[in-house]
Amino acid sequence: MNDIFRIGWVLRASTAGFTVGSRILQPTIPHFGDLVKVPLLDTDTNVFGLVYDVQVKDDPAVRQLILTGEMEPEAVLDQRENRLVPIEISVIAVGYQQNKQIFQGLPPQPPLSLDVLYGCDPHELRLFTRELGYFQLVLNAARIPTDELLVAHLRRAAAAQPTEVRNSYLVKAGRELARLLGNDLIRLDGLLKRIRPDMLLA
Amino acid sequence: MTLELNRIAQQVKLMGINLAQQQSYRADLMQQARELLHGYATRREELMERIQLAERVQHQLRFDWVGAAPTSEPINSAFPLPDFPPQTTVVASDGSQIYPDHHALTLYYLINTGGIVYRHGSSQKPVTHNSSPTLYYTTDDLLDDQGRIISTGEVNVRRDLAEIELLARLTPTDGNEPVVALLDGQFTLRVIDLPFHQQQNAQNAYIAQLTLIREKNALVAGYIDSPRSTFVLALLHLASLEPHSITDETLRLSPFRHLTDAELFRFLQPGERSAVFVLRAKGQEKYNEAGHLVHFFYLNVSNNPQLPVLARVEVPAWVALHAPSLELLHAVIVQQARVTGSYPYVLARADELAVISGEEREAVELMLAVEMRRHGLSPRVSSKQLNKNAFRASKEGFQL
Numbered sequence: 260m261n262d263i264f265r266i267g268w269v270l271r272a273s274t275a276g277f278t279v280g281s282r283i284l285q286p287t288i289p290h291f292g293d294l295v296k297v298p299l300l301d302t303d304t305n306v307f308g309l310v311y312d313v314q315v316k317d318d319p320a321v322r323q324l325i326l327t328g329e330m331e332p333e334a335v336l337d338q339r340e341n342r343l344v345p346i347e348i349s350v351i352a353v354g355y356q357q358n359k360q361i362f363q364g365l366p367p368q369p370p371l372s373l374d375v376l377y378g379c380d381p382h383e384l385r386l387f388t389r390e391l392g393y394f395q396l397v398l399n400a401a402r403i404p405t406d407e408l409l410v411a412h413l414r415r416a417a418a419a420q421p422t423e424v425r426n427s428y429l430v431k432a433g434r435e436l437a438r439l440l441g442n443d444l445i446r447l448d449g450l451l452k453r454i455r456p457d458m459l460l461a
Numbered sequence: 462m463t464l465e466l467n468r469i470a471q472q473v474k475l476m477g478i479n480l481a482q483q484q485s486y487r488a489d490l491m492q493q494a495r496e497l498l499h500g501y502a503t504r505r506e507e508l509m510e511r512i513q514l515a516e517r518v519q520h521q522l523r524f525d526w527v528g529a530a531p532t533s534e535p536i537n538s539a540f541p542l543p544d545f546p547p548q549t550t551v552v553a554s555d556g557s558q559i560y561p562d563h564h565a566l567t568l569y570y571l572i573n574t575g576g577i578v579y580r581h582g583s584s585q586k587p588v589t590h591n592s593s594p595t596l597y598y599t600t601d602d603l604l605d606d607q608g609r610i611i612s613t614g615e616v617n618v619r620r621d622l623a624e625i626e627l628l629a630r631l632t633p634t635d636g637n638e639p640v641v642a643l644l645d646g647q648f649t650l651r652v653i654d655l656p657f658h659q660q661q662n663a664q665n666a667y668i669a670q671l672t673l674i675r676e677k678n679a680l681v682a683g684y685i686d687s688p689r690s691t692f693v694l695a696l697l698h699l700a701s702l703e704p705h706s707i708t709d710e711t712l713r714l715s716p717f718r719h720l721t722d723a724e725l726f727r728f729l730q731p732g733e734r735s736a737v738f739v740l741r742a743k744g745q746e747k748y749n750e751a752g753h754l755v756h757f758f759y760l761n762v763s764n765n766p767q768l769p770v771l772a773r774v775e776v777p778a779w780v781a782l783h784a785p786s787l788e789l790l791h792a793v794i795v796q797q798a799r800v801t802g803s804y805p806y807v808l809a810r811a812d813e814l815a816v817i818s819g820e821e822r823e824a825v826e827l828m829l830a831v832e833m834r835r836h837g838l839s840p841r842v843s844s845k846q847l848n849k850n851a852f853r854a855s856k857e858g859f860q861l
Contacts, residue, residue, distance in 0.1 A: 320809070327802025329764075333579055334800050336586040337810065 264378040267348060269297060272369035274352060275400075276308060279376040281346040289313060289348055292411025294379040294387055296356075297370040304357050306366040307379070307387055308350035309412055311403045316345040348376070351400055351408075353393035363392035381419040388416040388428075391435040398439055406446065409436075410453045417456075426456045487719055494717055494725055497697040502535040504700075511699045512741060514707050522709055528695030529738035532756070532781070536693070542732025543792040546639060548582040551797055552679070553643040553807035554590075554628040555815040556620040559822055560613050561603055564846035566829055568610065569598040572620050574627045575814025579807050580638075581796060587807075590631060591814055595623075605656065614654020618663050621650050625670040632679045640679035641793045645808045648683030648775035649748060649755055661747075668751045671777065675752075680780050680790050684805055688773040691715075692740060692757070693722045722759060723771040729761040731769070732795050737781045748777070756781030760791065762798035762805075770803045 266289050267281030277297070281289075289295060289310045296305045321338060324330065355366035379387070397405050397412075413432055420428045433451050440447035501508060508531050515526040554576035561570040573594040579587040597603065597619075605611055624644065632642050650667040652660040674681045694717040702711055726735050740755040748754055756776050763770040774794060780786045797805035833840040842850070 320813075323801055328806075329799045331581070331800055332584045333581065333587055334806055336584075337577075337579070337589075340586050341589045342810075342813075 264380065266295065266376045266378055267346070269370045269372055269374045269376065270347065272371070272374075274365045274367075274369045276349065276351045277306075277370055277376075279348045279350065281348055281376075289378060290411070290415070292408055292415055294353075294384050294412070294415070295350055295376055296379055296383070297374045297376050299368065299370060300374060303359075304355055304366070304368075306352055306370055307354040307356065307361075308352045309397065309408060310348055311351050311400075311408050312347075312349035314347045314349075316347060318342075318345065349403075350376070351397065351403060353396055354387060361387055361390075363387075363390055364396065384416060384419040388419075391432060394432075394435050395439055406450055406453075409450065413454050429454055429456045483719070487724075490717060490720055491724060493701075494694060494697050494720060495728075497700050498537045498693075498725065501697070501700045502537040505531045505533070508536075508696065508700060511702070511704060511707065512696070514704055515699055515712055516741070518707055518709055518712065524709075525741075525743040526695075526712065527692070527742045528699065529692035529757075530696070530741050532737045532739060534736035536696075536736050536738070538736040539729050539733045540735075540791070541730075542795055543788045545581070545792050545796045546789060548580070548638045549789070549793050549796075550633060550638055550640045551579045551581065551643060551793060551805075551807050552628060552631045552633075552640065553577055553579075553645070553805070553811040554624045554631065555645050555808065555811035556624040556627075557812075557815040557817045558616055558620050559817055559825065560616055561610050563610060564843040566826055566840040566842055567598075567833065568603050569596060569829070570603070570611075570616055571596050571817070571825065572616070572623050573815055573817055574620075574623045575811050575816075576627045576631045577807050577810045577814065578631055578633065579797075579810075581793070587810070589810070589814055590627065594817075612654055614651075615659075618650065618652060618655055622663065622666055622670075625650075625667055628681075629670040629673045629677075632674050632677045634677045636678060639789050639793075640677070641790055642674050642679045642681045643794070643797075643805060643808055644681070644683045645812065646683055646685060648681070648777070649744070652744070664747050668747055668753060671753050672751060675777075675779060680786050681777065682780065682790055682794070683775040684794065684808060685773040685775065686804060688723050688759075688771065689721050690773060691717065691720070691722055693725060693735075693738060693759075694720055696738075697725075722773070726759040726761075726771055727769050729759065729769065729771070731761055731763050731766055733761055734774075734791050735759040737776075737787065740775070752779055753777035760794060762795050763803060764799055770798070772798075 267279040270278045270280045272278070291310055291313065293310045294307060295310055296307050298305050320342070324334065324338065328334070352366055352369075354361060354363040356362070394409065397409055413429065417425050417429050433454060436450055436454075437447060440450070512526065512528070512530050515528075519526045554574060556572060556574045558573070559569075559571040561568055571594055576590040577587050578590075603610060628642050628644060632640060650664055652663050655663055671681060695715065698715040698717055699707070699712075701716075729735060735758045737756050737758045740757055745754060754777065756778060757773055758776075760772050760774050761769045762772055772794075774790070776787070776790065780790060794805060797807055800806035801809055830840040841847075
């Protein structure tokens with residue numbers, strides 16, 4: 260597994276999602292809406308999920324520096340890169356891969372503590388988003404900003420598509436949303452406006 | 462909870478009244494002490510004569526006079542904060558330990574050290590160092606010649622040696638910029654808890670590391686936070702005595718025993734240091750022979766004029782008596798303390814890197830238990846510890 264995509268280690272998990280501890284926010288990963296995966300140890304299974312929350316946890320030493328200290332760049336680098344400043348990344352599970360076949364929906368088993376979370380590369384993102392069955396899982400999820408998450412995720416998923424199919428990909432995503440939100444036209448209208456190709460691909 | 466708080470409530474009230482009453486008494490004493498400090502500011506010769514007299518009196522009774530001796534600086538001096546150097550490297554180390562405990566699963570002790578190299582003005586990430594923690598478990602490690610478990614004081618000496626070795630190792634030698642090596646606590650090794658025949662060896666090993674740091678062209682200092690020392694007050698008490706009245710009895714009856722040097726020097730403004738003093742105490746001979754005779758000064762590291770934060774800084778003679786070195790050290794310690802607000806950043810980080818938490822200690826014990834079982838042994842804490850654990854745990858539910 261390519262270490263440049265390694266984000267962190269699983270702290271706690273359920274089949275519906277998991278929380279990952281990370282030492283540092285890297286410049287490129289993770290982003291809200293990113294597709295990520297956890298390979299389950301000793302199996303041929305990857306659990307896929309979307310990052311829906313990134314929290315920088317409280318730390319008394321950081322608080323002390325903010326309240327009374329003078330921020331030297333060396334101390335800031337030390338805090339960010341050397342100290343184990345706890346960062347928690349929350350992920351909603353949206354699918355899994357077994358024997359190279361991708362399934363959309365909840366995985367049969369959650370990851371275990373200390374399993375490693377990786378970011379997905381553009382190829383994996385294209386493969387996973389070929390089908391859009393996981394939209395329903397996201398739209399029905401409780402206590403997460405589902406609409407914001409879908410918009411952010413579709414922006415990344417569209418960018419990973421070949422240029423000539425980006426537009427049609429977003430049209431397909433819009434149709435899937437229309438099918439799922441046919442009884443909530445106000446919400447559907449808000450989402451469709453925000454995933455219009457001229458909005459997302461600008 | 463076994464402590465019946467209602468039964469100490471009245472005593473806490475009385476204690477509060479007592480503390481308030483002490484304030485005016487202490488203020489009067491402080492006034493006297495400061496008058497002596499200013500009155501004897503430049504009377505170095507008189508002070509030195511009295512110190513020698515006091516030392517003679519104490520030596521006759523096989524004691525040592527402990528206090529501060531003046532240097533060429535007036536003893537009431539306040540030196541302003543020098544400019545921060547544009548680039549400096551600051552190195553610090555610290556240590557932590559698990560003491561041997563005969564109630565534990567088995568007899569062992571553990572020493573862990575941590576260190577950091579911080580380059581001011583580099584915009585580089587500091588380099589941190591976690592040394593390999595060392596587990597001591599052989600009979601030679603644990604028992605003295607009479608078969609007794611070694612004392613916590615002996616473990617402390619081994620930890621302090623590990624700290625200074627790490628500090629010397631981390632001190633860079635590239636020589637492109639000034640280097641300051643900081644220790645948490647006093648600058649000399651406390652060997653009094655060691656058997657006599659081991660004291661010399663331990664001191665020699667410690668002094669060799671100080672010399673190594675000096676050979677690397679680095680400055681070295683011990684930083685004592687919230688000092689309770691009274692070395693300068695001992696000097697002022699001596700100044701208050703007529704030479705003919707200096708006796709063992711008058712030396713012991715210091716009117717300033719309720720005060721500390723840190724309170725005396727609260728007049729220092731943010732960033733200012735006091736005069737440098739020489740520490741006169743037992744056990745300085747070897748340091749003196751190696752050129753490391755202990756000097757010290759007080760330093761207000763605070764940035765807030767309303768809230769002085771006094772520290773005592775111990776330095777060897779070759780730092781104390783070289784003005785550019787002393788100035789650099791003064792500036793760098795304040796610069797470090799300003800990162801956190803009141804305490805050198807590198808010392809806080811070295812402590813964090815070295816400290817062994819309660820959870821980590823439990824994890825070590827668990828690893829030991831597993832390993833002992835693997836070898837057919839039956840790990841078991843003592844009955845006393847077993848019952849302590851059980852009874853303390855069962856009370857958790859009744860805590861307020």
